[in-house]
Amino acid sequence: MNANPSFFIENKKVGADSPVYFIADIAANHDGDLERAKDLIFLAAEAGADAAKFQHFTAETIVSDRGFRSLGGQQSHQAGWKKSVFSVYKDASVSVEWSDTLKETCDKAGITFFTSPYSMELVDHIDPYVPAYKIGSGDITWLEMIEYIAAKNKPYILASGASTFDDVQRAMNVAIALNGNVCLMQCNTNYTASLENFKYIQLNVLKVYREMYPNMVLGLSDHTPGHASVLGSVALGAKMIEKHFTDDISRDGPDHKFSMDSRTWREMVDRTRELENALGNGVKKVEANEAETVILQRRAIRLATNIPAGAVLKREDLEVLRPCPIGSLPPYLLNSVVGKVLRQDMQQGEHLKWTDLE
Numbered sequence: 001m002n003a004n005p006s007f008f009i010e011n012k013k014v015g016a017d018s019p020v021y022f023i024a025d026i027a028a029n030h031d032g033d034l035e036r037a038k039d040l041i042f043l044a045a046e047a048g049a050d051a052a053k054f055q056h057f058t059a060e061t062i063v064s065d066r067g068f069r070s071l072g073g074q075q076s077h078q079a080g081w082k083k084s085v086f087s088v089y090k091d092a093s094v095s096v097e098w099s100d101t102l103k104e105t106c107d108k109a110g111i112t113f114f115t116s117p118y119s120m121e122l123v124d125h126i127d128p129y130v131p132a133y134k135i136g137s138g139d140i141t142w143l144e145m146i147e148y149i150a151a152k153n154k155p156y157i158l159a160s161g162a163s164t165f166d167d168v169q170r171a172m173n174v175a176i177a178l179n180g181n182v183c184l185m186q187c188n189t190n191y192t193a194s195l196e197n198f199k200y201i202q203l204n205v206l207k208v209y210r211e212m213y214p215n216m217v218l219g220l221s222d223h224t225p226g227h228a229s230v231l232g233s234v235a236l237g238a239k240m241i242e243k244h245f246t247d248d249i250s251r252d253g254p255d256h257k258f259s260m261d262s263r264t265w266r267e268m269v270d271r272t273r274e275l276e277n278a279l280g281n282g283v284k285k286v287e288a289n290e291a292e293t294v295i296l297q298r299r300a301i302r303l304a305t306n307i308p309a310g311a312v313l314k315r316e317d318l319e320v321l322r323p324c325p326i327g328s329l330p331p332y333l334l335n336s337v338v339g340k341v342l343r344q345d346m347q348q349g350e351h352l353k354w355t356d357l358e
């Protein structure tokens with residue numbers, strides 16, 4: 001099976017010839033509060049998101065308490081966490097009892113509900129609620145999970161942070177063999193909101209993905225500040241964008257500080273729509289909005305002095321000056337005009353047309 005150039009998530013076409021699809025990753029930004037989760041869904045919809053995404057895990061199905069304790073303390077973006085990694089994941093988990101409400105709220109808000117499930121049991125639980133899946137970068141090596149999700153026969157997204165081309169290929173071989181409605185996202189898995197992360201986002205990887213998978217829908221799961229990386233990725237062909245979303249980035253919690261809020265999300269969507277317009281179809285022509293300026297800005301061959309009928313035109317009889325009315329001769333024809341005979345008397349400054357010449 002090959003990857004498909006586009007697919008539908010509910011009524012929205014994603015991929016080739018379609019607008020960029022925006023996924024607001026609410027992730028753990030509900031802070032364990034269903035009402036906050038609902039508010040965030042409405043805010044994301046108002047700010048221009050196409051989907052509100054959650055992350056379905058239980059602490060037990062995603063992290064080993066013993067494993068993290070034996071790492072010798074929290075590191076990287078976890079360094080500031082006040083509780084153990086296991087406890088933070090416990091607090092950040094989405095209760096399966098929320099599923100009806102989250103789906104209903106997304107329906108009311110007019111956006112799509114989906115999630116990255118972190119166990120097969122959770123995939124089965126959430127399947128009746130979602131039209132698509134996300135697989136987070138951390139599971140790129142968990143091939144049985146990729147297979148399990150791909151086999152659900154729904155569109156799915158695989159993020160590729162903290163991985164190599166070999167990791168991507170291994171995962172994609174398994175994925176595409178089962179289900180071609182897949183989006184591969186470039187991603188840099190660093191959740192520190194540091195400006196230094198621009199050095200690592202490696203948007204040009206999208207060019208390599210395009211060579212590796214000529215048809216595949218590509219995207220960006222982004223944790224760099226602002227929307228510069230998003231615009232760059234769209235220019236390089238990304239059709240799905242995922243960013244974390246919250247209502248207030250100063251809140252306490254693992255994901256708030258590298259998230260976008262309503263204002264910055266709206267700004268990102270608006271600038272992306274402008275960029276999509278600006279990218280065009282790659283056909284070079286005088287555009288409709290240049291029809292007047294092409295006349296004003298280009299030069300035409302004109303007479304440098306008054307010249308009588310019957311004169312043989314010399315280079316010094318001619319000058320090239322703006323404007324260039326329709327039918328006038330452009331300067332690249334100078335060599336063809338020199339040596340021609342003028343049919344009638346003409347004044348200095350008049351532009352030449354073929355009909356003026358014998």
Ligand SMILES: C=C(OP(=O)(O)O)C(=O)O
Pocket residue numbers: 025055116134135136137138159160161187189221242
């Ligand atoms: C961790 C996730 O994604 P990413 O790897 O894109 O940050 C996720 O969606 O659960």
